[in-house]
Amino acid sequence: MxxxxxxxxxxxxxxxxxxxxxxxxxxxxxxxxxxxxxxxxxxxxxxxxxxxxxxxxxxxxxxxxxxxGFIDAHAHYPQTAIIASWGKRLIDWLTTYTFPEEMRFADPDHAARTARRYLDLTLAHGTTTVASYCTIHPASVDAFFAEAETRGLRALAGKTCMDRDTAPEGLRDTAQSAYDDSKRLLEKWHGRGRLEYVITPRFSPTSTPAQLAALGALWAEHPDCLMQTHLSEQTDEIAWVRSLYPDARDYLDTYEAHGLLGPNAVFGHAIHLTPREVDRLTEAGAALVHCPTSNTFIGSGLFDMTLAPKLRVGLATDTGGGSSFSMLRTMAAAYEIAQLRGQALHPSRLLWLATQGSAKALNLHDKIGxxxxxxxxxxxxxxxxxxxxxxxxxxxxxxxxxxxxxxxxxxxxxxxxxxxxxxxxxx
Missing domain, CATH: 2.30.40.10 (Urease, subunit C, domain 1)
Known part of the structure; x- marks a missing residue:
């Protein structure tokens, strides 16, 4: 060169x-x-x-x-085709749009086409690194990484794991298959060129305690990997978690109890946190990712940016729950949300969130950002x-x-x- x-x-x-x-x-x-x-x-x-x-x-x-280049710290590339779909709340949106679309990724050709289209779109908007959720299908991970590798991108992704019957038939794995598939994919892709595998339970409502424990065990075996999941996105989601995990102290505890909290943990959304959760996230050195266009589009709530000085906070489109592939639009939404909370964000902070802030959230700040x-x-x-x-x-x-x-x-x-x-x- x-x-x-x-x-x-x-x-x-x-x-x-x-x-x-x-x-x-x-x-x-x-x-x-x-x-x-x-x-x-x-x-x-x-x-x-x-x-x-x-x-x-x-x-x-x-x-x-x-x-x-911009760094999108939380996205769902399989949801590319359903971006900007009219919906109500998170659970309705998942049921109506997300789960049916993700079932299509059993077809490796569909996964490859979508990965290609998604990376075309993100690069056109100046995004050079993405951390993406895939689907339960190993082929969806292979497709994303293969396309990123062809382009020489630094990229992060993982098989999304769901074994509870709150996920539909056709989108469920098991505790054992989640462990086995994730381990096999990790060994294939992690550290290959500029690629990093991320252990990825979707969120506690779609995983049994056994699956969370299995993924916690895998993470303990590979602590250099990131672990990504969702946390406290909507109030009705939190109530759902409470009904499924009645012995947990709070939403975060459903992860912590199964070995899924640490300095390489990356939690998307984190809007409705309790004081205990903030304290534990801070003590553990975990990262949060703010997804502003998604939070407004699905009506989730307003992220508290005063957490940024004490916690690593990244920025993300959360496509396709987020309504844009553009990190510029995402910065604008972050500004607007902060305004509604009386927290005016200076342009330096917005740019930092989309670059170095997201790099820090993904523990890549020594390489990019x-x-x-x-x-x-x-x-x-x-x-x-x-x-x-x-x-x-x-x-x-x-x-x-x-x-x-x-x-x-x-x-x-x-x-x-x-x-x-x-x-x-x-x-």
């Missing part, structure tokens, strides 16, 4: 804006990123890097903002004047944050001027 020198504005986080404020980001209006062997090898002012790397092929992105030497060169060039409406507001910006915010609030795939995966241009 030839050396590349990308020119444009650059924005790099050197700290956490939830702790340090906007000063945690370093903006260079005439910056450059030097890429060698798929990684960022140098970063700094354009003039210095031009002189230091005269042999590099120059790609001039003009006034576009060079950022890390920020511009720094040694990091993998998954990058985007963001056009900050991609539409007439955005351009006219951008023209009146007084600083970089005023320049970025209209694109966060109104941007879409048209704002993604270029995408690089491991240093290679996409498309």
């Amino acid at each position: 030839e050396d590349r020198l990308l020119l444009g504005q650059t924005l790099a986080f050197t700290g956490d804006p939830f702790v340090e404020g906007p000063g945690a980001a370093r903006h260079d209006p005439h910056g450059a990123v030097f890429i060698r062997d798929g990684k960022i090898a140098d970063l700094g002012p354009a003039d210095r890097l031009r002189a230091a790397h005269p042999q590099a092929a120059i790609v001039d992105h003009g006034a576009d903002l060079i950022l890390p 920020t511009l720094a030497p040694g990091m993998e060169a998954d990058l985007i060039a963001l056009d900050l004047a991609s539409t007439p409406a955005i351009a006219q507001r951008h023209a009146r910006a007084n600083d970089i944050w005023e320049a970025i915010f209209p694109t966060i609030m109104m941007g879409d795939d048209r704002a993604i001027a270029a995408t690089y995966v491991a240093g290679r241009p996409v498309g």
Whole structure:
């Protein structure tokens, strides 16, 4: 791979804006990123890097903002075809749309087509890493990883496990088959290139205690893997969990009691947490993932962003419960939800959530999510004047944050001027 020198504005986080404020980001209006062997090898002012790397092929992105590629920390690629389906509440939505669609993934060809379409869509929106749930079918995992591998993506996924009769016939496995299938897939894909397997019980209402215990045992055998699941998305879901696990102290305890809580645990949604759950999540070093378009679309509630300074918090589309493949739209929704809670989020925090915050939630912050030497060169060039409406507001910006915010609030795939995966241009 030839050396590349990308020119444009650059924005790099050197700290956490939830702790340090906007000063945690370093903006260079005439910056450059030097890429060698798929990684960022140098970063700094354009003039210095031009002189230091005269042999590099120059790609001039003009006034576009060079950022890390977006990281979607919680998604369901099998739900691609049912995004934006009218529904009521979570359980109705699962029954009406999700479960029937996921049954189709018994067909490996259907899984392969959907994986291809899904990654086309996410890359078009500047998302370079996704952590996805698959279905109970091992072929759904193989399809996702095979497509990601072909594209050279860093990607995470796991077989979704469900053995309780709350899931329909045709979408149930067993405690033993969940363990066996997950272990076989883990051994096949985990650590292969840029791929990581994630142990994936869907959530406590669709798993028996025996299955949760089996997956907890598998995680204990492979503690370097992540474990992903759902937690406290809706109030009626929490009541459902209480009826199924009457001896549990709370929703989180249904996982903790079966070995499914730890620093590599990633819990989607986590809207209606009790004080005990917040304390245990903090003590365990677990991560939460905020899914704002899903939370509003299905009427789940408003995530509390004041948890961010004490817990690792990532950001996600949660497609197809989420209503957009775009992390820009997801940032906009996160801003709107925070406003409803009286928690105005500065643009630095929104960008951080979609990049370094999600990388930290997935324990990948040493590899992706920020511009720094040694990091993998998954990058985007963001056009900050991609539409007439955005351009006219951008023209009146007084600083970089005023320049970025209209694109966060109104941007879409048209704002993604270029995408690089491991240093290679996409498309």
